[in-house]
Amino acid sequence: MPFDRxxxxxxxxxxxxxxxxxxxxxxxxxxxxxxLLDSAxxxxxxxxxxxxxxxxxxxxxAHSRFEHSLGVxxxxxxFLSRLRxxxxxxxxxxxxxxxxxxxxxxxxxxxHWAFCHPLEDMxxxxxxxxxxxxxxxxxxxxxxxxxxxxxxxxxxxxxxxVAGTATDTAGRLLHSLLSGPIDVDKMDYLAxxxxxxxxxxxxxxxxxxxxxxxxLDEAGAALAISEKGxxxxxxxxxxxxxxxSEVYWHHAVRAATAMLQRSVWLVxxxxxxxxxxxxxxxxxxxxxxxxxxxTGATDLVDGLFGSTRRLVKRAATFDALHHPAVHRALAGRxxxxxxxxxxxxxDTLSRRLGCGVEADxxxxxxxxxxxxxxxxxxxxxxxxxRSVAAPHRWRSxxxxxxxxxxxxxxxxxxxxxxxxxxAPAATAAVIAKCEGLDQIILDAAHA
Numbered sequence: 001m002p003f004d005r006x007x008x009x010x011x012x013x014x015x016x017x018x019x020x021x022x023x024x025x026x027x028x029x030x031x032x033x034x035x036l037l038d039s040a041x042x043x044x045x046x047x048x049x050x051x052x053x054x055x056x057x058x059x060x061x062a063h064s065r066f067e068h069s070l071g072v073x074x075x076x077x078x079f080l081s082r083l084r085x086x087x088x089x090x091x092x093x094x095x096x097x098x099x100x101x102x103x104x105x106x107x108x109x110x111x112h113w114a115f116c117h118p119l120e121d122m123x124x125x126x127x128x129x130x131x132x133x134x135x136x137x138x139x140x141x142x143x144x145x146x147x148x149x150x151x152x153x154x155x156x157x158x159x160x161x162v163a164g165t166a167t168d169t170a171g172r173l174l175h176s177l178l179s180g181p182i183d184v185d186k187m188d189y190l191a192x193x194x195x196x197x198x199x200x201x202x203x204x205x206x207x208x209x210x211x212x213x214x215x216l217d218e219a220g221a222a223l224a225i226s227e228k229g230x231x232x233x234x235x236x237x238x239x240x241x242x243x244x245s246e247v248y249w250h251h252a253v254r255a256a257t258a259m260l261q262r263s264v265w266l267v268x269x270x271x272x273x274x275x276x277x278x279x280x281x282x283x284x285x286x287x288x289x290x291x292x293x294x295t296g297a298t299d300l301v302d303g304l305f306g307s308t309r310r311l312v313k314r315a316a317t318f319d320a321l322h323h324p325a326v327h328r329a330l331a332g333r334x335x336x337x338x339x340x341x342x343x344x345x346x347d348t349l350s351r352r353l354g355c356g357v358e359a360d361x362x363x364x365x366x367x368x369x370x371x372x373x374x375x376x377x378x379x380x381x382x383x384x385x386r387s388v389a390a391p392h393r394w395r396s397x398x399x400x401x402x403x404x405x406x407x408x409x410x411x412x413x414x415x416x417x418x419x420x421x422x423a424p425a426a427t428a429a430v431i432a433k434c435e436g437l438d439q440i441i442l443d444a445a446h447a
Contacts, residue, residue, distance in 0.1 A: 002090055002091075002093065002094045002095055002098075003080065003084065003090075003093065003094065003095040003097075003098035003099075004084060005095070006080070006095055006098050006099060006102070007030045007032070008028055008030055008033060008077055008102050009077055009080055009081060009084075009098075011028035011029075011030055012028050012074075012077045012078070012081065013081070016028050017029075019037075019070060021067055021070050021071060021074075022063075022067075022192070022195055022196075023191075023195055025071070025074060027070045027071075027073065027074045028074075028077070031150070032146075032150040032151055033073075033106070035146050035150045036103070036106055036107065036143070036146060037106075039142050039143055039146060040142060041107070041110045041137055041142065041143055042066065042069070042106075042107070042110070043066070044110075044278075044280060045064060045065040045066040045069060045109060045110065045112070046064045046065075046066035046067075047064070047280035047281060047282070048064060048065045048066075048112060048113070048114055048280050048281055049061075049062055049063070049064060049065070049114075049281055050063050050064060050065050050067070050068045050189070050192070050193065050196075051063070051193060051196075051197075051247075051248075052114070052115045052117070052118070052281075053115065053118070053253055053256040053257055053260060053304075054193075054197065054247060054248065054250075054253050056252065056253065056256045056304070056309065056311070057250055057252045057253050057256075058196075058197040058198060058199075058247065060196045060197060060198050061193065061196045061197040061198075061247075062196070063192065063193075063196045065109045065112055067192070068109065068188060068189060068192055069105075069106055069107070069108070069109050070106075071188035071192055072105045072106070072108060072184045072185055072188045073102065073105045073106040075105070075184040075187055075188050076101060076102055076104075076105035076106075076177070076178075076184045077102065078211055079177055079184060079211070079214065080098055080101070080102075082211050082212065082214045083214055083215075083216075086214075086215055086216055088216050088220045089173070089216055089220075092169050092170050092173060092220065093170050093173065093174065094170070096152075096153065097170045097171075097174060099151060099153055100153050100154075100157045100158050100161055100174070101161060101174045101177065101178075103147065103151060103153060103158045104158050104161040104162045104174070104178060105178065105184055107134075107138065107143070107158065107162070108162050108178060108185065110133075110134060110137050110138070110143075111130035111131055111132070111133035111134040111137060112130050113130060113276065113277040113278065113279060113284075114279050114280055114281045114283070114284035115260060115281070115284060116130045116277075118257045118260060118261055119260070119261065119264055121261070121335075121368040121370070122261055122264070122265065122335040123334060123335055123368075123369070124264075124265075124268060124271075124335070126268055126271040126273055127271065127273055127276065127277070128273060128277065130277075131162075131163060133277060134159055134162050134163055135156070135159040135163065138155045138156075138158055138159045138162075139155045139156055139159060143155065157171075160175075161174050161175050161178060162175075162178065164178075164179060169220075169221070172221060172222075173216070173220075173221060173222065173223075176221075176222040176223050177223055180222065180223055180377075181223075181233075181375045181376055181377040181397075182210065182214075182223060182225065182233065182236065182377060183223075186236075186240070187207060187210070187236070189202075190202035190203075190205075190236070190239050190240060190243060191203050191207065193243065193247065194239075194243060194247075197247050199243075199246060199247060201239055201242040201243050201246055201247070202239045202240075202242075202243045202247075203239070204235060204238075204239055205232055205233075205235035205236040205238075205239045206231070206232040206235065207232075209228065209229055209231075209232040210225070210229050210232040210233060210236065212228070212229070213225040213226045213227075213228050213229025213230075213232065213233075214229070215380055217378045217394065218378065218380075218394045222378075223377075224377065224378040224379065224380060224394070225377065225378075225379055225380070225397075226379070226380045227379055227380060227381045227382065229379075230379055230397065230400060230401070233377060233379075233397055233404075234397075234401050234403050234404060237375050237403065237404050237407050238403065238407060241407045241412060241416065244412070244416045244417075245416045249416055249417055249418070251314055251317070251420065252311060254365045254420055254422075255311045255312050255313070255314070255363075255365075255420075255422050256304060256311055257365065258312065258363040258364075258365040258420075258422050259300045259301075259303060259304055259311065259312060259363065259422075260300075260304060261335065261363075262297065262300060262339075262360065262361075262363050263288060263292055263297040263300045263301045263304070264288070265335065265339060266292070266295050266296050266297040266300075266360065267288065267291040267292055267295060267297055270291040275287075285304075285305040288301050288305065289301055289302075289305055289306075296358075296360035296361075297360070299361065300312075300360075300361065312361065312363060312422040312423055312424055312425075312428065313422065313423065313424070313425045313428040313429070314420055314421070314422060314428060314432075315421040315422065315423050315427070315428040315429075315431035315432050316420070316421040316431065316432060316437055316441075317418050317419070317420050317421075318330075318418060318419040318420075318438075318441075319414065319415050319418045319419075320414035320415060321414070321415060323419075323438060325438070325442060326419060326438050326441055326442060326445075327414070327418070327419050329441070329442055329445040329446065330364060330366040330419045330441075330445060331366050331367040331413075331417070331419060332366075332367060332368070332369040332371075333366060333369075333445075334369070338364045338366055341364060341441075341444050341445050342359060342362050342363065342364045342444075343359040343362075344444040344447055345357075345362060345364075345421075345440065345441060345444040346358065346359040346362045347359070348440055348443070348444060349362075349431060349434065349440070352434065352440070353430055353431070353434060355427075355430060357423070357427055357431070358424075358427070361423060361424055361427070362421070362422075362423050362427070363421070363422040363423070364419070364420075364421060364422075365419070365420045365421075365422060366419045366420075367413055367417035367418075367419070371413045375397065375398065375404055376396065376397075376398070377396065377397040378394050378395070378396055378397070379394070379395055379396070379397050379400055380392045380393075380394060381393050381394070381395060421441070
């Protein structure tokens with residue numbers, strides 16, 4: 001096979017010593033992998049938490065993006081180990097391509113900065129998307145030198161695989177392994193986040209079965225599975241759904257997220273994008289605390305990063321099933337819009353309730369405009385008995401599975417990602433008793 005002698009794959013096959021990560025995994029480390037792990041860009045990921053504010057609710061969820069990157073790299077080797085037996089994959093992907101894919105898996109998160117996902121959801125002009133930083137980090141400076149000297153790889157090739165800008169067959173195919181319905185990133189973070197959060201939900205899919213079923217789709221352009229992996233794929237979709245419901249969009253996690261977003265909004269004039277996007281978690285907390293001093297964000301920031309945890313509380317919750325009008329009116333709005341709506345809502349509630357509702361601490365948490373990617377995956381079905389070389393047919397997993405149709409398409413964004421109104425505890429308790437709150441919110445949204 002073209003990439004059978006890839007050093008990292010050989011190390012995986014022979015069970016070579018390496019770095020140990022949870023849960024009881026050995027990650028093979030070759031000298032050229034070590035050169036990347038010891039770089040400043042990768043070491044910075046050890047100081048950035050994978051789940052950010054989730055640890056406010058799940059204390060064990062303090063694992064780093066560095067640990068996650070090691071897990072993704074190991075899964076990339078597992079993918080290659082399985083797919084090297086697929087003649088079409090082996091014909092399309094040479095050793096240089098496989099090496100670039102291994103590197104891309106290891107460095108795929110280098111553009112991340114502290115708490116970047118919830119802040120990117122705000123769509124601030126002052127902050128770039130983390131994906132936009134990857135090319136520069138890979139093609140200039142230390143990492144570029146390592147890739148050229150130790151790997152003999154064009155850094156731009158790795159950047160293209162991470163960003164999905166590669167246009168050749170091998171490049172598109174390998175990117176689908178990094179970012180697709182079933183990819184090395186999702187397979188690692190679901191299980192790893194579940195493990196560290198102390199919940200079972202993200203580990204209840206058969207990873208081994210899924211790996212053994214990997215193949216290429218009918219066109220040979222993207223990843224697919226054989227029919228034996230169908231149940232494992234369904235369980236992965238369900239695992240993702242429940243992890244969002246119970247962990248990533250847990251109401252207290254979203255309370256902390258709303259506090260962080262409003263704090264950054266209030267100090268956005270102080271943002272230096274070059275500096276902020278290079279900060280780790282501790283440095284970001286220190287920067288935000290200093291920037292918030294003397295502003296309306298002071299109490300919010302202190303509640304997140306101060307010595308005592310003080311989260312805002314739920315005043316109301318609206319999903320698309322029970323409160324479709326409110327959900328529709330607020331979901332997908334720009335962050336600037338939600339701030340304006342919150343201010344109008346605070347004014348109305350102050351008059352209606354006869355108490356002061358502070359606009360800076362009345363927070364609307366709504367699903368962002370960018371919806372989750374639908375789960376599109378082809379399944380290769382046999383059309384005859386296993387004892388003969390029967391032809392195959394291809395059908396989408398959603399076509400075959402009512403579970404996938406419901407969870408991945410119909411319910412995910414509308415039911416898991418709810419609209420919530422948060423406020424300090426005493427204020428939230430008063431708002432929760434307000435009659436006609438749905439209409440008050442709709443009036444504020446449409447004013």
